[in-house]
Amino acid sequence: MPDAPRVQIAGLTRRFGGRAVVDDVSLSIAPGQVTCLLGPSGCGKSTTLRMIAGVDRPDAGEIRLDGRLVCDAARSVPPEDRGVGLMFQDFALFPHMSVADNVAFGLSGSRAEKRARAQALLGRVSLDRHIDAYPHELSGGEQQRVALARAIAPRPRVMLMDEPFSGLDDRLRDEIRDQTLEVLKEEGTAVLLVTHEPQEAMRMADEIALMREGRIVQTGAPYNIYNNPVDREAAGFFSDINVISGEVNGALTQTPFGQFLAPGVPDGTRVDIVIRPQHLRIDFDRAGRGPNPTPQDGTPARAVVERARFIGRESLVEFRLEAGPCLTATVPSVFLPKPGTPMWLAIRRDRCFVFPQAKES
Template structure:
């Protein structure tokens, strides 16, 4: 079943307007992540969908049926919407089984036990029915909260920063487990997060929000490789900022050129380059020609000096200093395969991968 938001706006007296005419559809079985900085309206949208906030403007439909418009609200218990809160909201005086049963008060008693155990089995906690919340790890508590939300078999599932309180290593495992549970359940799911990596891992589509509106909506690949705005490019991952000017349809930078949109004309622009798009080649030596460290470097753009080199596990992060052509140095980051090692002070050649470079108007100083 799908959920649709049409022209949704909302404001708070102390914060002003937090949603501005937002339109969004979440299809049956789709996992959609609401991504964005704090205060952009992500959690407010979940609260409106669940009925925890009255709708001020617009309308919300579930499976084509109206569930909210100004002055007309289906109560939360009648919407068929499950909610996993950031702090899990487990009842400390109830066992795991009793917590999961809380959402099944209107289910015939004969079916409750089966529903409870089925929900716990989905999250791998069937052996913890008699445990108390304080006896569980953070990851297990999160899975109990997910089981409680799934037990009533909702039409839509909402998760609000559900992994934020977990440490990094546990968060990766719980996210992976939760993704499999959600895919198997086949329920339209709306996940709020401010973590771009988490959104790209979990989502079929991402709605990147900014100041109460959707800045760009699309698959993780679309947002990462074809950002519509500077905000999208920078929020989805680290970028190097290169000054440039458009000439003959190309943006010219200190390390090479890339195609530029015609609409930019000849105005000053900036090229945003992902660290993995900064290609590096060792300088020629007496023992042989230059050796590429990352991709094809035909026509390298500039010579850079290595300032630092750090192994980060899956990648090697290299800090580089490149002359900007105006008497100053640009500080750039490159991400190379693990095992590559460059010494501080070493000279290398650098160029851009056009697929990882994005051209936007220059920001005002």
């Protein structure tokens, strides 16, 4: 039998100045599960986190932690009585306290017991040799790991994290993210991580809740949410995209790559066909002949190279179709054809998404 949700929120709503900043949000998190609340800045992620923590009060909805009702329209349990851990970008260690005392801050028991708990946790984040140091003697990454040890020291059953790694450089961020995830998983803690970075969510999450304008528009495992986006905007949030527009006629849309199915879409509807750059297939123009298409490819279309750049592990090649829009392809390793080089492009039909165009408000 699956574990009961450790965090369960239903219909959570918060308004400021008559505007719903968080609008009817519901989600649940099981013990040991990492859920990432992902979305652009200002979409309501941090407000949702603050309401779960108890530092902000919802206008509607309810919050349950381990089945216990901690907030609804009639009551709100104070933050200190909710048993949640908090970890933010500004980890704010106490500068006048040693590393040991920072980690042990808020723990009950004798001084020896608190130091033992601090030493055990610092050992798990490879900082036990700094137990008697002070925060100013540590690097930024080391301070971040002390903050992690302090957050989990009271053994919270729920950890709320708001952009906790955004102040670190990329290489250090990856290392500390992985270490944090390992420690929290071992503790069986339910984690809600707020981030605006899709790669961070994909790397850490068991489940992603994609948020936009105060609402959760899609939830799912990283693989599923990446490969089955709910709309064009969701597809574009996770990666660069190419978009080809067309009009549906008889459940088909005509494009430079041939016809594409648009089942169930009424005739006359404008649609966007979305393809990620890594799914464009390219070939040199050999005597005016295009590449031999596979069964999954659409009809090849002739294009001319506009620009090519090497960006590290791959090359980015921009094309202009003879009849149609500009498209971008990514190619592993170094591939730098000269501007003006004619090529053929084909796209994997099974890798395309077809979405009705959003109506202008």
